[in-house]
Amino acid sequence: MSGTQQNIALSDADISELKGIYNSGINASGQATTSTNGSQVSNFIRNLNVKWGNYQAYTRDDNSQVAEFELEKENFMLSTRQQKAGDTVFFRNKTEAVFIKLSNGKRLSVFMKVIEDFNQTKKSVIANLHYKQIPSTFTGSIIFYTLDRHFINGWRYNAGQIVAKLGTPGAASANSTQQVNSTNKQVNVAKPTCGGVTVYWEEDCEYDVVLDDGTVYIYYNCDPVIDDVIPDICDDLAQGPPGGGVLGDTGGSTGGPTGTPPPDTSKNPCQQAAFLAANTAFKGLLSAMQATTDGNQEFGYTYTLNTDGSVSANGPSVGTIGSASVDINIPPTSDGVIHTHFYGPTNYPTFSPADIKALFDALHSGDIKNTKTFSDVLVTFGGTYMIKIIDPVQFAAFAANNLSDDHYTAFSDNYDLSQQLYAQANDNTTSYELALLSMLNNSGLTLMRGDYQFGSWTPIVKQNNQVVNNNCN
Numbered sequence: 206m207s208g209t210q211q212n213i214a215l216s217d218a219d220i221s222e223l224k225g226i227y228n229s230g231i232n233a234s235g236q237a238t239t240s241t242n243g244s245q246v247s248n249f250i251r252n253l254n255v256k257w258g259n260y261q262a263y264t265r266d267d268n269s270q271v272a273e274f275e276l277e278k279e280n281f282m283l284s285t286r287q288q289k290a291g292d293t294v295f296f297r298n299k300t301e302a303v304f305i306k307l308s309n310g311k312r313l314s315v316f317m318k319v320i321e322d323f324n325q326t327k328k329s330v331i332a333n334l335h336y337k338q339i340p341s342t343f344t345g346s347i348i349f350y351t352l353d354r355h356f357i358n359g360w361r362y363n364a365g366q367i368v369a370k371l372g373t374p375g376a377a378s379a380n381s382t383q384q385v386n387s388t389n390k391q392v393n394v395a396k397p398t399c400g401g402v403t404v405y406w407e408e409d410c411e412y413d414v415v416l417d418d419g420t421v422y423i424y425y426n427c428d429p430v431i432d433d434v435i436p437d438i439c440d441d442l443a444q445g446p447p448g449g450g451v452l453g454d455t456g457g458s459t460g461g462p463t464g465t466p467p468p469d470t471s472k473n474p475c476q477q478a479a480f481l482a483a484n485t486a487f488k489g490l491l492s493a494m495q496a497t498t499d500g501n502q503e504f505g506y507t508y509t510l511n512t513d514g515s516v517s518a519n520g521p522s523v524g525t526i527g528s529a530s531v532d533i534n535i536p537p538t539s540d541g542v543i544h545t546h547f548y549g550p551t552n553y554p555t556f557s558p559a560d561i562k563a564l565f566d567a568l569h570s571g572d573i574k575n576t577k578t579f580s581d582v583l584v585t586f587g588g589t590y591m592i593k594i595i596d597p598v599q600f601a602a603f604a605a606n607n608l609s610d611d612h613y614t615a616f617s618d619n620y621d622l623s624q625q626l627y628a629q630a631n632d633n634t635t636s637y638e639l640a641l642l643s644m645l646n647n648s649g650l651t652l653m654r655g656d657y658q659f660g661s662w663t664p665i666v667k668q669n670n671q672v673v674n675n676n677c678n
Contacts, residue, residue: 230352268308341365474593478662503531505544535572546585554587558617587634589655599649642667
């Protein structure tokens with residue numbers, strides 16, 4: 206973890222409070238412990254017994270507080286190599302319950318599952334691995350779940366560096382972003398996957414410790430239960446590990462359908478979105494930005510639609526490392542702005558309240574020259590979104606009641622509260638989409654979601670507490 210931290214001691218009252226949060230969280234949706242029958246493993250956590258006397262707690266340099274508690278060991282082993290009797294096993298697992306209290310008093314609580322592979326080093330470092338504190342020699346996978354055992358996301362590491370973003374364990378490769386399940390509820394599908402690694406789940410293992418530090422074991426009687434696949438997300442490997450300067454300099458024209466001027470969208474946002482979806486270089490810019498969402502800072506660009514059909518991009522604006530924000534100067538000639546949200550357990554996978562306020566501030570200050578062509582595009586670890594201003598007058602009235610200094614705090618708090626309520630019955634990204642759509646009701650804005658190749662954009666709306674497509678005509 207970058208920055209500094211100060212260790213703290215938890216009082217009995219602190220631990221009692223965390224126990225209440227934990228018990229409420231693990232029972233939030235009534236999910237049973239993991240089933241291993243058939244060929245589906247929804248997650249890799251079964252033992253929910255927390256070792257409340259064994260913890261690490263500290264204050265981070267952003268004044269947030271983190272408390273990590275190790276769970277009792279599972280009766281199974283997860284490895285990425287199939288073992289046989291007599292093998293020396295260089296895999297170790299652990300599960301931690303991680304409780305985070307932000308400086309504003311808000312909380313986040315997750316499970317962190319670690320699968321360590323130390324076949325190369327022959328030295329385990331799992332005991333020194335903590336939330337956002339990754340030893341330089343760690344190789345393996347770290348997977349995050351909500352307390353009611355719903356997959357959030359995961360990361361594959363090699364020698365302390367992220368090399369892949371992980372899809373849902375056991376998920377089939379998908380070529381679309383949405384499907385309908387047996388209850389006719391529309392649900393998000395993981396990004397298209399590009400292979401992955403097989404994880405072997407074996408139970409009732411017995412080991413003999415052969416080194417004093419307990420890091421190497423002789424494999425004995427494990428009962429094979431299932432092998433499962435953790436898929437890699439396709440486009441997250443294209444630009445290499447995060448933080449590698451993947452954006453580069455994309456100033457100047459980015460090409461397009463020459464001689465095809467950008468359309469006047471008026472009341473139809475789909476025409477403008479379709480124009481951007483057809484621009485190969487614009488999609489390439491979004492793809493490069495998407496690769497940075499595995500990092501720890503935000504990036505931003507502005508762009509202009511040229512009369513010859515090309516797109517000129519200007520930037521990047523670069524946010525402070527570790528800060529979920531980026532300052533973007535929007536020239537009056539701009540036709541749109543793009544920025545990223547990098548992954549963080551407390552970061553928004555959709556437009557944040559601050560993003561909505563920034564859009565109105567740009568409109569109010571005259572930075573948006575033409576609302577009919579202007580697009581606010583967001584590339585996040587959870588998906589890609591676009592906001593179009595359909596009715597500037599209605600948006601201004603909405604802003605007066607929600608985004609002004611007197612009302613913004615309530616707007617932001619209500620957004621977060623709505624997300625927490627929707628999270629009880631939905632995955633993380635969907636809960637944020639539902640909260641955002643609820644907050645933007647009668648705002649004069651339209652929210653669109655892009656596919657993972659940035660080749661199409663579809664308006665989305667909330668109906669019966671579900672996110673549904675509002676297809677373009």
